[in-house]
Amino acid sequence: MKNPNRFDRRRLRLDDLVQKFFGANALLAIVVLGLITLFLLREGAGFFPQNLQNLRVYRLAGLEYVDLMRGQVDRHTVLNRALQDLRLRQLKALLAANPDLEAANARLAGFDAFAEAFDGAVGDLRGIASDLTDVAAATKEKVKKREDALEEKRLLERVGKAEEAAAVKVEEIDFSREVQPLRDTLPAWRQAAASFRTAVLGLLNAPPALAADTPDLRRKLSAFDTDARAYLASFGATEQKLEAWNPMEPVPWYRSVTSFLFGSKWITASFWQDWYGVLPLLTGSLLVSGIALAIAVPFGLCAAIYVHEIASPAEQHFVKPAIEFIAAIPSVVLGFFGIVVLGEMLRKATHWEALSWIGFFPIAERLNAFTAGCLLAFMAVPTIFTLAEDALNSVPRSFKEASYALGASRLQTVFRIVVPAALSGIISAVLLGFGRVIGETMVVLLCAGNRIAIPDFASGLGVAFEPVHTMTGIVAQEMGEVVRGSIQYRALFMVGLLLFLLSLIINWLAQAAVRRFKISVG
Numbered sequence: 001m002k003n004p005n006r007f008d009r010r011r012l013r014l015d016d017l018v019q020k021f022f023g024a025n026a027l028l029a030i031v032v033l034g035l036i037t038l039f040l041l042r043e044g045a046g047f048f049p050q051n052l053q054n055l056r057v058y059r060l061a062g063l064e065y066v067d068l069m070r071g072q073v074d075r076h077t078v079l080n081r082a083l084q085d086l087r088l089r090q091l092k093a094l095l096a097a098n099p100d101l102e103a104a105n106a107r108l109a110g111f112d113a114f115a116e117a118f119d120g121a122v123g124d125l126r127g128i129a130s131d132l133t134d135v136a137a138a139t140k141e142k143v144k145k146r147e148d149a150l151e152e153k154r155l156l157e158r159v160g161k162a163e164e165a166a167a168v169k170v171e172e173i174d175f176s177r178e179v180q181p182l183r184d185t186l187p188a189w190r191q192a193a194a195s196f197r198t199a200v201l202g203l204l205n206a207p208p209a210l211a212a213d214t215p216d217l218r219r220k221l222s223a224f225d226t227d228a229r230a231y232l233a234s235f236g237a238t239e240q241k242l243e244a245w246n247p248m249e250p251v252p253w254y255r256s257v258t259s260f261l262f263g264s265k266w267i268t269a270s271f272w273q274d275w276y277g278v279l280p281l282l283t284g285s286l287l288v289s290g291i292a293l294a295i296a297v298p299f300g301l302c303a304a305i306y307v308h309e310i311a312s313p314a315e316q317h318f319v320k321p322a323i324e325f326i327a328a329i330p331s332v333v334l335g336f337f338g339i340v341v342l343g344e345m346l347r348k349a350t351h352w353e354a355l356s357w358i359g360f361f362p363i364a365e366r367l368n369a370f371t372a373g374c375l376l377a378f379m380a381v382p383t384i385f386t387l388a389e390d391a392l393n394s395v396p397r398s399f400k401e402a403s404y405a406l407g408a409s410r411l412q413t414v415f416r417i418v419v420p421a422a423l424s425g426i427i428s429a430v431l432l433g434f435g436r437v438i439g440e441t442m443v444v445l446l447c448a449g450n451r452i453a454i455p456d457f458a459s460g461l462g463v464a465f466e467p468v469h470t471m472t473g474i475v476a477q478e479m480g481e482v483v484r485g486s487i488q489y490r491a492l493f494m495v496g497l498l499l500f501l502l503s504l505i506i507n508w509l510a511q512a513a514v515r516r517f518k519i520s521v522g
Contacts, residue, residue: 036500037500040493040496040497040500041497043489043490043493044490044491044493044494044496044497045490046485046490047260047276047487047490047491047493047494048256048257048260049256050487050490051256051259051260051276051487051491052251052253052255052256054273054274054487055251055255055256055259056250056251057140057143058273059247059249059251060143060175060179060247060248061136061139061140061143061175061178061179062132062135062136062139062178062179062182062247063136063137063140063272063273064245064247065132065136065179065182065183065242065245065247066129066132066133066135066136066182067273068238068241068242068245069125069128069129069132069189069238069242070129070133071238072125072129072193072234072235072238073122073125073126073129075231075234076122076125076231079118079224079227079228079231080115080118080119082220082223082224082227083114083115083118083119083224084115085220086111086217086220086221086224087108087111087112087115089212089216089217089220090108090111090210090211090212090217091104091105091108093212093214093217094107094108094211094212097212104211107211108211110208110209110211111208111209111210111211113208114203114207114208117199117203118200118203121196121199121200121203122196124192124195124196125189125192125193125196128185128188128189128192131185132181132182132185133272135181135182136179136182137271137272139173139175139178139179140272142171142173142178143173145171146170146171146172146173149168149169149170149171150170152168153165153168153170156168175247175248176247176248179247183245186239186242186243189239189242190239193235193239197232197235200228200232201232204225204228204229207221207225216359259275259276259277260276260277260278260491260494261278261279262277262279263275263276263277263278263279264277264279264280264453264454265277265280265452266278266280266281266452266469266474267452268478268488269488274487274488276487276488276491276494278471278494278495278498279454280452280453280454280468280469281452281469281470281471281473281474281495282471282498283454283455283468284369284448284455284468284469284470284471284473285438285444285470285471285472285499286438287369287373287455287463287464287468288369288372288373288376288437288444288448288468288470289373289376289434289437289438290373291369291370291372291373291374291376291377291464292372292373292374292376292377292379292380292437293377293380293430293433293434293437294373294377295373295374295377296376296377296378296380296381296384296433296437297384297430297433299377299381300380300381300382300383300384300385300388300429300433301384301385301388301426301429303319303323303381303385304384304385304386304388304389304392305388305392305414305419306319307319307320307385307389308389308392308393309392309410309414309418310410310414320389323381323382323385324382324385324386325382326378326379326381326382327379327382327383329379331379331440331441331442331443332442332446334375334378334379334442334443335375335442335443335445335446335447336446337375338367338371338372338374338375338443338446338447339367339446339447342371342374342375342447343366343367343368343371343447344366346363346366346370346371346374347362347363347364347365347366350362350363350465359460359462360459360460360461360462360465363465365449365465365466365467367446367447367448367449367450367467368448368449368464368465368466368467368468369448369449369455369463369464369465369466369467369468370464370465371447371448372443372444372447372448372449372468373464375443375447376437376440376443376444377437379436379437379440379443380433380436380437383429383432383433383436384429384430384432384433386429387425387428387429387432387433388422388425388426388429390425391422391424391425391426391428391429392418392419392422392425394422394425395417395418395421395422399417399418399421400413400417400418403416403417424513424514424516425513425514427510427513428510428511428513428514431506431507431509431510431513432506432507432510434506435503435506435507435510438472438499438502438503438506439472439499439503440472441472441473441475441476442476444470444472444473445470445472445473445476445477448467448468448469448470448473449466449467449468449469450467450468450469450473450477451466451467451468451469452469452474453468455468471495471496471498471499472499474492474495475492475495475496475499478492479492
């Protein structure tokens with residue numbers, strides 16, 4: 001007779017093996033997660049000291065001083081573009097009424113004279129800023145040569161070549177003397193600024209008549225007048241900053257951190273100044289992800305509810321595999337589809353006469369946040385659908401039976417009993433869908449437009465059709481070209497670390513939602 005205890009011992013040993021196997025996998029996952037974190041920290045930690053030195057050179061060499069002047073010139077350029085946009089809108093309105101280009105340009109002659117005078121008024125200010133740009137750039141080049149010489153000397157000393165290291169000449173730089181020519185131009189800048197303000201104020205006091213007088217064009221001309229007057233008023237504050245500027249004032253250590261987290265510029269390989277501000281990349285990622293979720297969440301949840309609660313078995317066997325198959329489509333294929341088909345189709349659709357009432361239509365860019373968001377939504381639907389269906393499936397059957405027993409209809413049971421009971425699981429599905437889209441690289445790199453700038457949220461819904469860049473896109477685009485150990489290399493690792501932390505937070509929130517779901521069901 002066989003001993004039953006022998007089979008119990010075998011079963012226990014098998015259970016122990018299974019437990020150890022999965023426990024080892026869990027431990028391995030934790031170890032890998034820790035190694036990834038340490039690797040990102042090791043490669044990116046040197047960014048902040050390098051960025052601090054970058055900011056100090058920016059001030060010592062006088063680039064900060066010149067940028068105060070260049071900023072005023074750049075604001076004039078923005079206003080000039082607004083004038084050109086206003087002219088283009090007038091021209092379209094005139095051609096819509098009478099398709100005679102020569103006659104339309106003749107009617108715009110007065111406006112063109114105003115725009116030309118406004119553009120030419122900044123000539124003296126632009127010339128001073130341009131001359132000082134060359135002076136400050138030359139000082140920065142001296143700093144670069146000195147840093148290269150110091151690095152060469154350190155390397156020679158490290159390998160024991162003391163004599164050759166002593167022969168390396170390290171040029172000392174007197175920054176106070178180097179920036180003095182910049183400060184000497186302040187009187188000339190003040191005089192040119194006064195003449196500029198007088199000329200522009202005269203133009204604003206005698207604005208041109210609109211060739212096509214419509215409420216929208218009048219509103220835009222009024223907005224230009226308001227912005228231009230605010231621009232003229234800003235010269236006083238800029239002159240005060242120029243007067244108080246001190247190249248020897250120390251740059252606090254926290255500026256290296258704040259300039260990265262809240263900086264609005266990401267500029268690399270510039271002859272002038274490199275900036276590593278992650279804010280435009282973060283806002284671009286969040287904008288694209290928000291558009292994707294706004295599309296994917298309704299489709300994914302509605303599909304999960306329909307398949308689980310309403311569809312027939314035949315429909316379930318067809319719809320569920322079809323949706324889950326979407327996850328198998330390579331993202332690069334979807335990116336090509338966005339470039340060739342979807343982006344161009346959406347751009348042409350915005351030119352339809354039936355949509356002309358939308359203020360920000362037509363759009364000029366076929367690759368923008370909305371194009372990328374649509375494709376990311378397509379990729380996120382399977383994730384949201386599968387997890388939401390699992391959450392619905394976890395609702396005890398007794399809940400529905402009790403609802404039907406009280407006389408509720410199917411739809412009442414679904415939306416008042418089943419969905420609220422599965423709400424935490426549904427929230428988890430949405431959060432994991434968010435994690436899916438914010439970490440996507442290829443689609444946003446190909447279809448988002450890759451413009452590094454904070455989107456203009458003041459334009460309302462039109463912001464969705466602006467080109468943007470994302471954190472994943474910038475890492476994929478620049479990592480293959482950077483020098484290992486450079487400030488740009490370490491900045492990309494800091495972007496990766498920020499994205500990694502964001503993904504961990506999203507997954508933690510999803511797990512918290514799942515725990516709450518289990519508690520509420522139990």
